[in-house]
Amino acid sequence: MARPSPRIEVAHEALRQAIIEQALKPGTKLPEDVIGEQFAMSRTLVRAVLAKLEAEGLVDANPKRTATVAQPTLAEARDVFEVRRALEAEAVRLVAKRWQPSFADELDSLLRQEDEARARQDERVSIHLAGEFHLRLAQLSGNALLERYLRELITRCSLILAVFGRPHSSDCAIEEHSALIAALRKGDADGAVAIMHSHLGAVERRALLGGDDEKPAALGDVLSRYAAAVTARQTTKPPRTANQP
Amino acid sequence: MARPSPRIEVAHEALRQAIIEQALKPGTKLPEDVIGEQFAMSRTLVRAVLAKLEAEGLVDANPKRTATVAQPTLAEARDVFEVRRALEAEAVRLVAKRWQPSFADELDSLLRQEDEARARQDERVSIHLAGEFHLRLAQLSGNALLERYLRELITRCSLILAVFGRPHSSDCAIEEHSALIAALRKGDADGAVAIMHSHLGAVERRALLGGDDEKPAALGDVLSRYAAAVTARQTTKPPRTANQP
DNA sequence: TGGGATTTGTTCGTATGTATT
C-alpha cells in the first residue's frame, strides 16, 4: 500500500481516533474548510482524507454535500458484526495453528493494561485497548489482509457502539478475553473459536442494547487536540509499519 | 456509500475490467496523463480513480511514482485465498439459512451461461462469468458488506491468476459449482460449506500452479476499447444498483 | 555521473450545486 503524503496520514489518523473515541459524534458535519484549517492543508488533501475515511465506513459522504461522521443503520451494524464474527473466528483458527508461548505473554500484557485502565475508569484508554486486543490477535494470524479487514471492522464497531450502545459502555468483558487466551494456551483451537464466537455475540448484544445522546462539542477544539496528539505519537515513533500507536 | 461523479465510475469500471481480463498486464504503468486523456478527464479525477483501484488492491501506487497494475506477491496471494475461503464459507452458510427455490433458478441460469461460454471457448466471457457465480452467491447472502468484501476478493483472485496461473486457465470447474447448488437445494448447509471449501482449495491450487508471460499491449489501445465498452453497458442499463453487467 | 524530459504533488480560482432565510 502506498504511503500517502505524511500530512494526509496525520489528519487521517487524527480524525479516525476522534471518531472512534466518540469525541466527534455521529452526524457531526466535517466541512473541508474547517478540517483543512485545523491541519494546515488545502482542501484537495482534505478530500483525500475524507475519501479514505469514507472507504472505511467512518464518514458518510455524498457528492455536493458536506461530509459527516457516519451514522450506521441497524442493518449495517448487523452486517458488520456478522462479517466480523466470521473473520475473527478465522483469525483465532490461524493463531491457534501457529501458536507460540510468546503469544500468550503479549496478549496477557494487553489484558493487564486493559484491566488497569478499567480499574481507574480511564474511558479513553479503555476504549482504545478494548479494540487493541482483538487487533493484536488479527496481527498474530500472520495474514496481512485479514488484519486490514479486521482493523476496519473493529473500528466500525466502535462507531456502532457510539450510535446504538449505551454511552461509553465497555464493549469487551475481561473474563471473555482471558478465557480465550486459556483455550489457546491449551492448544484447544475449536474451543478458542467457540469462545470468540460467543464473545462477539455478547459484544453485539451489548452494543445494540440502548442508546442516548449527550452534548455535542466544538469541531475546532476537538481537532486541535487530536492533531497535536497524533503528531506527538508519530514523531516519537517515526518508522511505523502499521499505523497503530 | 456516495455515488461519485459518473465519469469516475466509468473510468474505474473500465480499468477494473481491463485488469481483470488481463488486457492490462501486471506491472503495466498507468500514468495519470494517459488515463486522463483516454477518458477525457483531468488528473484530479484520475487520481480519485487510481486511489479506488489501489484500495481494491488492483494497482500499486507509491508517492511520487507512477502507478502500475498490481503484481501480487505469493504471500499476498495466499492471504487473499485464505480470507476468501473464510468469507465464502460464511456466505454459503447465510444463503443456506435464507434459502428459497428461486435462488436455485438464478444460480442454474448463471451456470448454464458459463457452460456455454466455455463450450464456444469465449475466454473473455468465461473469465467474467466464473467470478459472477461467486459474486451472485455473495449477493444472495443478504449482507451488503460481505458482498463488498467478496467482490474485492474475487477480483483480486483474477489478478492473481494472471500473475501465477497458466495464461487464461479456467479457474472454476463447472461440476464443483453444480455440486454446490445441489447441496443447497437439499438444504444441506454443512455439505454446501464443505463443498465451497474444497472448491476454493482447488481453485487456489490451480491458480498457483505455473505462470509465464506473453507480449504486452499498447496502453492507449486497450483503454479506448474498454472505455467504449463500459460506456455502452452503462447507457443501455442506466439505473444499476450493483456495478456488474 | 549529469541533465533534461517526464510525471506527480499541491495550491488556488472559478463554476456549480445545496441549504437557508
Added chain:
DNA sequence: GAATACATACGAACAAATCCC
C-alpha cells in the same frame, strides 16, 4: 418561492521529485 450565503466539484498552473538517456 426567490435570492443569498456557503460548500463542494473540477480544472489549470506551478513546484518538486523521479526517471531515463
